[in-house]
Amino acid sequence: xxxxxxTSQPSELEDVRASTxxxxxxxxxxxxxxxxxxxxxxxxxxxxxxxxxFLTTIGFSLTKWNLxxxxxxxxxxxxxxxxxxxxxxxxxxxRATVLITAFSVxxxxxxxxxFAVLLDRPFRGxxxxxxxxxxxxxxxxxxxxxxxxxxxxxxxxxxxxWVFRSLHLPVVAWSTxxxxxxxxxxxxxxxxxxxxxxxxxxxxxxxxxxxxxAQVDGxxxxxxxxxxxxPHLRMYIEIGVLLGSVIILQVFDPIAIxxxxxGGTKTLAxxxxxxxxxxxxxxxAAAYGVVTVVLTIIVATIALKSVFKVFMAGGSR
Amino acid sequence: xxxxxxxxxxxxxxxxxxxxxAACSSGAVQSGxxxxxxxxxxxxxxxxxxxxxxxxxxxxxxxxYEKANxxxxxxxxxxxxxxxxAAVTADVASGAGQYDIVTIGAYxxxxxxxxxxxxxLTPELQADASYDVADLLPPVRDVNTFDNKLFAVPFYGESSxxxxxxxxMDKAGVTIPQxxxxxxxxxxxxxxxxxxxxxxxxxxxxxxxxxxxPLTTVVQTFGGNWYDSSWKATVDTPEWKxxxxxxxxxxxxxxxxxxxxxxxxxxxxxLKEGKxxxxxxxxxxxxxxxxxxxxxxxxxxxxxxxxxxxxxSGWLWSWNxxxxxxxxxxxxxxxxxxxxxSKDYIKLVGTKIGWSNVPPGSRTSTxxxxxxxxxxxxxxxxxxDVMSSVNPKQPGINPQGWVGIQYVxxxxxxxxxxxxxxxxxxYLADRGTIDDALSKCQSIAQAAGDKHKx
Numbered sequence: 001x002x003x004x005x006x007t008s009q010p011s012e013l014e015d016v017r018a019s020t021x022x023x024x025x026x027x028x029x030x031x032x033x034x035x036x037x038x039x040x041x042x043x044x045x046x047x048x049x050x051x052x053x054f055l056t057t058i059g060f061s062l063t064k065w066n067l068x069x070x071x072x073x074x075x076x077x078x079x080x081x082x083x084x085x086x087x088x089x090x091x092x093x094x095r096a097t098v099l100i101t102a103f104s105v106x107x108x109x110x111x112x113x114x115f116a117v118l119l120d121r122p123f124r125g126x127x128x129x130x131x132x133x134x135x136x137x138x139x140x141x142x143x144x145x146x147x148x149x150x151x152x153x154x155x156x157x158x159x160x161x162w163v164f165r166s167l168h169l170p171v172v173a174w175s176t177x178x179x180x181x182x183x184x185x186x187x188x189x190x191x192x193x194x195x196x197x198x199x200x201x202x203x204x205x206x207x208x209x210x211x212x213x214a215q216v217d218g219x220x221x222x223x224x225x226x227x228x229x230x231p232h233l234r235m236y237i238e239i240g241v242l243l244g245s246v247i248i249l250q251v252f253d254p255i256a257i258x259x260x261x262x263g264g265t266k267t268l269a270x271x272x273x274x275x276x277x278x279x280x281x282x283x284x285a286a287a288y289g290v291v292t293v294v295l296t297i298i299v300a301t302i303a304l305k306s307v308f309k310v311f312m313a314g315g316s317r
Numbered sequence: 318x319x320x321x322x323x324x325x326x327x328x329x330x331x332x333x334x335x336x337x338x339a340a341c342s343s344g345a346v347q348s349g350x351x352x353x354x355x356x357x358x359x360x361x362x363x364x365x366x367x368x369x370x371x372x373x374x375x376x377x378x379x380x381x382y383e384k385a386n387x388x389x390x391x392x393x394x395x396x397x398x399x400x401x402x403a404a405v406t407a408d409v410a411s412g413a414g415q416y417d418i419v420t421i422g423a424y425x426x427x428x429x430x431x432x433x434x435x436x437x438l439t440p441e442l443q444a445d446a447s448y449d450v451a452d453l454l455p456p457v458r459d460v461n462t463f464d465n466k467l468f469a470v471p472f473y474g475e476s477s478x479x480x481x482x483x484x485x486m487d488k489a490g491v492t493i494p495q496x497x498x499x500x501x502x503x504x505x506x507x508x509x510x511x512x513x514x515x516x517x518x519x520x521x522x523x524x525x526x527x528x529x530x531p532l533t534t535v536v537q538t539f540g541g542n543w544y545d546s547s548w549k550a551t552v553d554t555p556e557w558k559x560x561x562x563x564x565x566x567x568x569x570x571x572x573x574x575x576x577x578x579x580x581x582x583x584x585x586x587x588l589k590e591g592k593x594x595x596x597x598x599x600x601x602x603x604x605x606x607x608x609x610x611x612x613x614x615x616x617x618x619x620x621x622x623x624x625x626x627x628x629x630s631g632w633l634w635s636w637n638x639x640x641x642x643x644x645x646x647x648x649x650x651x652x653x654x655x656x657x658x659s660k661d662y663i664k665l666v667g668t669k670i671g672w673s674n675v676p677p678g679s680r681t682s683t684x685x686x687x688x689x690x691x692x693x694x695x696x697x698x699x700x701x702d703v704m705s706s707v708n709p710k711q712p713g714i715n716p717q718g719w720v721g722i723q724y725v726x727x728x729x730x731x732x733x734x735x736x737x738x739x740x741x742x743x744y745l746a747d748r749g750t751i752d753d754a755l756s757k758c759q760s761i762a763q764a765a766g767d768k769h770k771x
Binding site: 157177260 | 399403406407410411522524573575576577578590728729731735739742743745747748
């Protein structure tokens with residue numbers, strides 16, 4: 001290539017360039033279509049799996065259909081949406097979902113960071129400590145909620161209240177008096193290991209040389225942490241927050257087991273369950289589902305475009 | 318974009334699961350009726366039932382039936398209560414005919430009978446003198462009768478009673494009468510209440526079958542009810558306010574500390590562990606408190622459900638066998654239903670499985686069997702007494718438009734009861750006022766009642 005360009009005339013150069021470019025483009029296009037062709041079965045499968053249920057749900061949401069009145073099934077237009085939006089259940093539910101997710105994710109990130117920093121230091125039995133630390137994330141959510149209900153929160157046999165009693169403090173009725181805190185505590189306990197794993201990976205990917213340089217320059221531990229380690233961890237925190245939020249947004253088990261949706265803990269997932277399986281109102285449940293999906297898409301789009309730099313093209317740091 | 322798609326999929330996934338419940342049960346239809354046999358040929362009966370101990374015993378004993386009736390195979394499909402309700406409702410309502418025999422609660426029988434989904438069993442049962450329909454406990458027969466037709470037969474039944482720890486009561490010098498009033502019980506609870514032991518344990522978990530099972534009976538004995546006889550909701554009445562605030566005061570003064578977490582199982586544990594002195598709940602609990610491994614075995618006393626303005630306040634529940642009209646093997650199904658609810662079946666359970674496992678609360682004659690009387694002497698007499706004296710046609714002060722005690726037999730009641738239970742739970746936890754809870758509940762109940770006004 002270099003020889004051609006240096007020896008040939010400018011006009012020829014353009015020709016050469018042009019022909020190579022077209023060829024390349026043609027090759028690229030056929031290759032692109034071949035690649036797409038290979039992906040096609042997977043794409044069709046994905047569409048079948050995600051979009052058909054969604055379309056069916058939209059269809060259901062326009063139907064008047066209560067399982068208790070099987071013979072009274074008809075097209076209802078937007079009645080279900082009207083009742084979903086005006087019943088007064090939706091906004092408290094959105095509020096509950098947002099609060100529970102925000103508190104749990106924030107606390108899990110803070111605790112996760114703390115444990116990640118501790119586990120990043122070398123000490124004897126570190127591997128064992130790490131394994132023990134991640135167990136809460138491996139327990140089934142329903143089992144975790146039951147464990148907390150009986151062995152931690154219970155007023156008679158729970159460990160938390162045993163501690164309170166030993167300290168001569170009044171016994172706390174967790175689910176009755178502090179339903180939101182109850183759910184957040186269980187979720188934080190479950191998701192701290194998840195955040196810890198992600199942040200630990202980030203810490204271990206940090207260049208130790210930079211830290212040493214900072215030390216040489218006279219920066220203390222705190223300044224090193226806030227000015228070097230934390231900015232380095234930003235991307236990992238973002239990923240942790242995003243994945244954690246996606247999972248916790250759909251939380252169901254602790255609410256069904258601990259609070260039954262009382263005291264401002266009725267999340268969208270629990271509301272949907274109630275409409276579909278207790279109200280047996282398929283139409284209305286579907287309408288709530290569609291509203292939830294639309295809201296999620298709006299929030300996710302805004303969040304991904306503005307807050308989370310990790311997904312932006314080029315990576316701005 | 319990938320994340321968007323994933324959220325979309327997850328969001329719709331939850332809904333899709335809900336939507337496919339109906340589809341699932343119809344999916345199995347084809348296999349169900351495979352071997353529809355005429356007389357003499359092989360017959361396969363499909364039974365849908367709930368996963369309670371007594372039903373599982375029936376599954377164990379089905380081989381006895383198959384031995385006595387050659388050519389008949391009985392297949393059981395055992396499900397959780399919620400799943401059973403969804404699967405059977407969808408199947409029966411659509412007339413798919415997957416099941417020949419279904420297990421339904423007393424709450425469903427009159428509704429389904431009215432919809433024409435169930436076979437009227439009256440003529441078949443009355444024709445058979447050895448079956449002895451009159452032996453079925455009258456109140457249980459009443460809740461399964463609609464329009465003078467018996468649409469389901471009780472497999473087992475229960476009421477509610479007051480259970481108390483005799484040792485604790487004696488120590489405090491408190492005596493519980495055989496027919497106590499709620500005020501007496503509340504006073505007694507206050508007296509025996511200590512930091513280590515609650516005076517009384519009552520259900521507080523929000524749910525139509527949790528909190529509202531006992532609370533509805535309290536409301537009814539205080540003179541209130543969900544609806545009057547013309548389906549006007551009557552939740553915002555002084556009687557309701559009095560009953561619900563009584564319930565809360567009693568829980569605050571001497572109840573368990575964390576009512577939202579407590580329902581049947583939690584109270585059972587509390588009583589066994591000596592963490593509660595009294596408990597008013599389902600009569601079936603007595604057999605568990607008197608079980609061989611129970612620490613309070615032999616220490617318990619039993620009394621009628623406490624009352625205020627009515628004579629009795631026990632509830633009434635039964636699990637029943639019914640035959641959907643969509644079955645193609647009606648005769649074989651009737652024969653099996655008769656066997657499973659006969660006097661002989663009760664004796665069969667007693668001899669093969671154990672006398673304390675006998676399905677209680679279905680037949681008067683069960684309580685005359687010496688072996689059962691001996692095995693259940695602590696609680697059998699009072700159970701029979703309460704079950705035959707409650708009046709499901711009018712449990713409260715005023716007449717009501719449905720038959721049943723701790724529920725309203727309209728399809729919307731699960732939803733109404735559930736939403737109201739959450740409102741009452743907020744009041745129990747001091748997050749809201751009683752007036753607010755009851756007025757919101759009134760409008761929820763009225764919306765459902767409007768559909769039944771004639």
